[in-house]
Amino acid sequence: MKKIVNLAIITALLSAAPFGVYAASDSAASASPSATSSASADAMSEGEIRKVDKDAKKITIKHGELKNLDMPAMTMVFQVKDPAMLDKVKQGDKVSFVAEKVGGQFTVTQIEVKQ
Incomplete structure (x- = not known):
């Protein structure tokens, strides 16, 4: 049972990894000056x-x-x-x-x- 739980946790982490990378690259893009000024306007x-x-x-x-x-x-x-x-x-x-x-x-x- 413990192996199944560990396998489920590892699978969940690996499947979430691409989303984490995307989110990090997206936030880096939003830190640009033009993105910041449009954020203030919003x-x-x-x-x-x-x-x-x-x-x-x-x-x-x-x-x-x-x-x-x-x-x-x-x-x-x-x-x-x-x-x-x-x-x-x-x-x-x-x-x-x-x-x-x-x-x-x-x-x-x-x-x-x-x-």
Whole structure:
């Protein structure tokens, strides 16, 4: 019985090997500069500033779907990567932004006020 279990494990590992190689080569390709910039463009979301809290270095945004985080539209509080971002926005501004999970916290890493 032990030989059958070992054989099953070895077979599973060998059959998965081609997929592991493919995944590794695919991730290497996505690390190229052009792939990174398109990934950032894909991560851009639309929203409206509801509150700016400079003391806490947080921003509340009513946003559409955050595809890169697999999150539906809602209003939520985000940390900001750079507190200087908070000087560029005010309540009511329509924005395009990128949110990422950084250190377990949802964080705005880029933000632009829409004209």
